[in-house]
Amino acid sequence: MRVLMVQSLSTEGFGQEKVYPLGSAILVGLLERAGHEVAFLDLNVAPDPFGDLSRTLNDFHPETVGISLRNIDPLANKTSSLIPPFAAALQLIATRRPQARIIAGGTGFSLFPRRLLREFPQISYGIVGEAEVSLPALLASPDHPPSLPGLCHRQGTRVVVNRPARRPIREYYPAPTKLLTDPALYIQANRYVAPFGVETKRGCNIGCVYCPYPLLQGKKLRCRPVAHVVDDLELLHKEHGIGSFHFTDPVLNAPPGHLEAICTEILRRKLSIKWSGFFREDLLHEGNVGLFERAGCECFSFSPDGLYQGALDVLGKRLSVASVLQAARLASRTGVLSVYHFMVNVPGESDDTCLEGIGLLETIYELHAVRKNLGTVVLNNIRILPGTRLASLARAHGAINGDTDLLYPVYYNPKPFDTLRYRLETLQQTKNAFMWMGE
Numbered sequence: 001m002r003v004l005m006v007q008s009l010s011t012e013g014f015g016q017e018k019v020y021p022l023g024s025a026i027l028v029g030l031l032e033r034a035g036h037e038v039a040f041l042d043l044n045v046a047p048d049p050f051g052d053l054s055r056t057l058n059d060f061h062p063e064t065v066g067i068s069l070r071n072i073d074p075l076a077n078k079t080s081s082l083i084p085p086f087a088a089a090l091q092l093i094a095t096r097r098p099q100a101r102i103i104a105g106g107t108g109f110s111l112f113p114r115r116l117l118r119e120f121p122q123i124s125y126g127i128v129g130e131a132e133v134s135l136p137a138l139l140a141s142p143d144h145p146p147s148l149p150g151l152c153h154r155q156g157t158r159v160v161v162n163r164p165a166r167r168p169i170r171e172y173y174p175a176p177t178k179l180l181t182d183p184a185l186y187i188q189a190n191r192y193v194a195p196f197g198v199e200t201k202r203g204c205n206i207g208c209v210y211c212p213y214p215l216l217q218g219k220k221l222r223c224r225p226v227a228h229v230v231d232d233l234e235l236l237h238k239e240h241g242i243g244s245f246h247f248t249d250p251v252l253n254a255p256p257g258h259l260e261a262i263c264t265e266i267l268r269r270k271l272s273i274k275w276s277g278f279f280r281e282d283l284l285h286e287g288n289v290g291l292f293e294r295a296g297c298e299c300f301s302f303s304p305d306g307l308y309q310g311a312l313d314v315l316g317k318r319l320s321v322a323s324v325l326q327a328a329r330l331a332s333r334t335g336v337l338s339v340y341h342f343m344v345n346v347p348g349e350s351d352d353t354c355l356e357g358i359g360l361l362e363t364i365y366e367l368h369a370v371r372k373n374l375g376t377v378v379l380n381n382i383r384i385l386p387g388t389r390l391a392s393l394a395r396a397h398g399a400i401n402g403d404t405d406l407l408y409p410v411y412y413n414p415k416p417f418d419t420l421r422y423r424l425e426t427l428q429q430t431k432n433a434f435m436w437m438g439e
């Protein structure tokens with residue numbers, strides 16, 4: 001079958017940081033191995049996204065089009081949506097290739113499968129969650145598919161969404177083959193983000209109140225074998241010249257020992273690469289921080305989210321301020337940059353908690369000022385997503401009601417602390433400026 005895989009627009013503007021579409025790349029490889037003729041188009045690096053899509057549809061005349069919706073919106077307190085370009089792409093596909101089946105998937109799709117299938121009749125099927133097994137199986141019998149994990153389809157006026165696949169990742173994860181597109185398209189576009197992602201595991205067992213990761217990848221940590229992870233890094237580095245990676249795991253240094261083993265293997269193979277990822281603070285210690293640095297860590301991304309103990313507790317982080325500061329202390333003594341993400345105006349905010357939060361930010365800046373190794377501090381209001389405990393909490397507090405449309409950006413930011421973010425950003429930007437000038 002001729003299959004076109006399309007990566008829908010993931011950011012609001014062409015100048016934004018690019019991310020190589022790892023999920024689509026895995027699926028393209030598997031479909032080719034299953035004998036399909038596959039073409040791929042990433043609208044994010046296409047010079048003329050819709051013109052290029054139209055030309056590809058006309059030239060390749062696919063029988064099936066798979067469309068990946070990674071992001072529904074850009075987060076970061078912004079109110080723009082990535083649904084309009086997704087809708088435009090669907091309409092273009094349906095107009096140019098009316099006989100082709102459209103199958104949707106990706107993280108953005110997986111957060112709103114019912115809503116998107118109802119709103120967009122152009123979509124024939126969807127798959128929520130990971131699709132390594134279900135997409136090839138769906139294409140093997142597209143007219144009468146069996147009840148596959150994650151499959152979404154219409155039954156009369158109803159949309160049926162099957163439970164997503166959660167099999168041990170080592171059973172089906174393919175070794176990477178060729179790259180989908182020229183790596184330079186991604187590398188040259190970016191200033192901060194390493195565009196090439198590598199997974200060491202799937203799943204997240206923490207259960208923070210606002211977070212959809214357990215919905216997307218399950219609560220159980222499903223690790224890839226260490227050698228497979230390092231094989232990916234080695235191949236991408238040696239064959240394609242890629243020197244910098246982002247490990248895409250929700251929490252990179254969990255479970256204890258897995259990242260340490262990967263680092264030991266990177267060092268054993270003498271791979272001269274750089275990498276980054278999101279670290280859990282209470283799993284960083286004197287014994288592993290140096291190993292991470294030696295193995296190429298170029299940025300410790302922390303997302304403690306809570307600026308004081310009450311916030312950490314209400315967000316369900318299962319973390320203490322002491323652990324956040326201990327991790328900051330350890331990271332600040334290295335030659336590696338650190339980036340911190342915090343959420344502002346969380347449920348239960350008061351004048352006192354604002355001061356506590358400011359105190360924590362000041363301490364973090366003081367620690368990192370010595371070696372000037374604080375990349376930045378990112379301050380966000382919380383995007384409310386369906387199916388999370390925050391959505392119920394926000395409903396109970398009256399911040400949203402049953403009619404609130406969560407498909408489009410809705411942030412938890414009730415009065416009277418709705419402008420707190422600007423106060424904290426003023427502090428953060430002033431501290432940043434003076435830190436880099438060494439004052």
Ligand code: B12
Pocket residue numbers: 010011017018019020022023024026027065066067068069070071072073074075076103104105106107108110126127129130131132135193194195196197198199212213216217245246247248249250383
């Ligand atoms: C790692 C990551 C990042 C890294 C990426 C680094 C890199 N080089 O890859 C960084 C930190 C840079 C990042 C940035 C952003 N991210 Co991000 N990111 C993730 C994360 C944790 C993992 C994504 C990943 O690579 N997974 C591994 C791949 C293999 O899985 P996958 O993409 O899901 O693909 C599978 C399935 O979805 C499915 N599938 C995928 N495509 C298709 C297509 C079809 C047809 C089918 C059937 C199935 C299918 O099958 C695939 C294989 O199983 C997810 C959350 C999560 N746990 O999933 C958020 C997530 C995707 N990010 C999100 C967002 C919003 C962003 C940013 C906009 C945030 C920001 N303001 O900076 C940017 C956008 C960057 C961009 N250009 O797209 C959101 C998207 C939801 C939303 N609100 O829109 C998520 C879900 C996190 C969240 N907060 O909810 N991100």
